[in-house]
Amino acid sequence: MKKYISLAAGVLALFAFTCCEDELTQLPLSQRTIENFYLTQSDFVQARNATYSVAFHGAGTYGYANRVLNLSETRSDNLYATTTASREWEGINSFYTNISTNTYVKEAYTSNYNAIYKANQLLEKLSEKGDLIFTNPADKTSMVAEARFLRAFCYFDLIRWFGRVPLIDRTMTAAEVANVKRTPVKDVYDFIISDLEQAIPDLLPAYDAANYGRVSKYGAKALLGLVYMTRSSPTYGIDGATLGLNEWDKAYQQLNDIKLSGLYTFGTDYANIFKIEGLTNKENVLTIPYTQSLPSSVGGNFMVEVGYEPYFASVNLSAQGSLEAKPVSTDLVNKFAATDLRKTFGIATSYTVATGTYKGSYTLPVFKKYIDPTRYGNGREDWGVDFMVIRYTDVLMMMAECTLHGGGGSQADVDDIVNKVRTRAGITPDAANITLDQLFAERRKEFFSEGTRWFDLIRSGKAVETMNAWKAVEDTDGKIRTIDNNALIYPIPLQEILAVPGLYDQNIGYD
Template sequence: MKKYIYLIANIFALLILVSCEDELNQVPLSEGTTENFYSTQNDFIQARNATYSIAFHGTGTYGYPSRVLNLSETRSDNFYATTQASRDWEGINNFFVSLSSNSLVTEAYVSNYNAIYKANQLLEQLEARGQVIPVVADRTNMEAEARFLRAFCYFDLLRWFGKVPLIKNTLSPQEVASIKRTAVTEVYDLILSDLQFAVNNLAPSYDAANFGRVTKYGAKGLLALVYMTRSSPNYGIDGAMLGLNEWDKAYQQLNDIKSSGLYAFGSSYESIFRVEGNTNKENVLVIPYSQNTGNGVGGNFMVELGYEPYFASLNLSQQGSLEYRPISESLLNLLSLTDNRRIFGIADTYTVTSGTYLGTYTDRPVVRKYIDASRYGNGREDWGVDFIVMRYTDVLMLMAECTLHGGGGSQADVDAIVNDVRQRAGLARDASNVTLDQLFEHRRTEFFGEGTRWFDLIRSGNAITIMNAWKTAEDASNSIGTIDKNSLLYPMPLQEMLAVPGLYEQNPGYDN
């Protein structure tokens, strides 16, 4: 996949697309441009790669990795992200009700709909002109990739915003302007249909040159998470959680990943984040990045939770004068100083020997599990560090969660999984009769800084209770606003609300 994404920089010039500021401004390709472009198999490959790029890397400063580190990780009890300046992530952490114009919220909406537009366009052109791809299996696999990416984006939208407009084909701005927010269940119908097609038609694996393309088992992992989210308590809101009992369906998808024999539990915690590509058997669904290519395919997500003095201690300067985003005391208290995950994943003490930030820092711990100086390129947006959307340890722990909901497996299976995780962390294998609450605590210490915590809190059914207890314990400055059921969704972006006044209703609890 990495060799393919180098082509992405040329895609938009070839397609001569009008840039999409938001989904209400989507315009289809002119008939002439479409005819000129989708005429060879390579044209379709480039269009597919462009769809991957927008779905995973976004269309602006952020991408999916930065999105979950801000909207999920920073929103959760893993960070107490107050700041002395005005930063968009502060409003996320502090539960501001004036988030509709927040750039992080807007990006989540805009990038997903831009990718959906590209996926819809690719699917339409495959139907109309796909015969230029001579091998039918290749054509079908490409359709499965496009449908996976469309499902990936709609699921992301549902989890952030609840109801969203359902757009299944390329439309003119006038047509889009008449589509109201669609019922969550109807959006899920498309997601499930797309993912089931993907599971049935994607390749089980790819060679190293195609690393990053979604496989059958990556699709199964997302399908399982969809079933689990649909099964989560709905908290009385119109969100992605439907309170269904589909834990057995999720368990089956996850068990298929386990049974495939293609993945393995990482031998060390560090290796999960330092070994790239197909060699890393923890990788189930990954977003690849490469540095020093000159093609804009480097990553910048590792700076999201970073701090400028820590980068200076690694002799990596000019990351953007990054302010400190404090790790919460409750998370630090869960991770002992002898836990391998803390030793590798958190820099408790670091020293800057020269320059602006001279000194030794002992009271500003930084999440560093993704920060690898050997993969730093030419600036903060040129890191060659891959982002793991789902890893095999996650698959196993999600299976344990399904088991505790009666979806399959046994208590012994749950205990074994948790003890394997503890042993790798250098802790005793002393977990027994693990409960759901305990499992979520184990997930917190395993996946901190990876963007899963907010979603885990919601699936637990205790998000509001846990977040308010954390607020009471850690918010001495009373910076954090009200945390209630309305806080479990983000507001519809203001620019969408204003594009066609009255078309959308705002999510409850927000100013506009």
């Protein structure tokens, strides 16, 4: 089911970059190495798979799922992740201004640009050799579309974290990249939209089980819809991803196409959304697959990011390295009704360890939504749990958000989807005249531990107001900094600033 990713392992080594991954850019391979590789259709398939692997699974320990849990979930009001130890996430949670060397921040920049490099190289070789090598032109066309999607996916990820970033649309030498300054966000958006608009017509609407995980036409439409929504959202007067462009109608159209396709279904059982994988799960719109305990295993470890060792021990799992908890905030726990099945399934509020190092009873609330012992493999980096980047419930609730901004649909549509979400959660469906604030509040309870909360706060236009109000109540220890608008994007990693002095300016507010 996860075949496309397993093929990437060997080619990642072949495509190793010739300079350190912490430098400003990665030197391209020698022409001889590239030419010796792109000789068969199988070579191109491996190159495509390697691009997927880096874009989704990252260039090292972390992948996209780890990234959004560390940089979105941990940054938000869902977790009160301060600690008595010195941990990388504390600077994220507490809004430190000296995090330009933070591991998570560096990974978000480096992995995305490594994937962009691979996508650029693949597109160039497809243009140069594809017509001669591919026996079926449609195979080449769909591969071009997938490469364009992956490049767009990475650039969108970059501007949501960092704002302005260098726009590199072809393979370059280090000397060439050393002259590319940070590009205005609007221009990067234009590039992203162009890539997605060119990709969507040539992507397949669905795949068979052997190709599960490759992006479909509707996965790309979901991303494009979110792109329009993000750049339409209220601007904060910074060089961030929200531009106030009011393109809610364009976003609604893309998302509505997904609904009209009939390929997806609103799941009736909340827990099953996270237990059922593959083609059977009709909530999956854009998913990153993982598998475990196979010769070509590509297991994940993203659930460890928000886990806690005593909880893992309570469900008879071996040590996962989650020695310091990232507790669910009291504010979030208290938002759920007593009957809300989402809390019961996704948050452990009490658990007991019978024997061993962590023997005892615990009441520290931690996320457990993605922790499924039946899909645990041979170690902390070998979980076979897929990560849903965008699921169908999200599509429907994003449509409701567009509707409330005047982008299409009706108030009745908004109330209907919120009532469906509440009914599935075991709550009496009582939604009427739902407002944007109420919709975001429902999204918080629906999508916690899925890496969306920080982005939702940004789109709400009330991120600073919400986080500072939350801090005033939650942060009794005074560990979290009061923020202003500049804290809504991350710093450019320090090694990028230092690589070519004067080329990049640092985001305002960071050391």
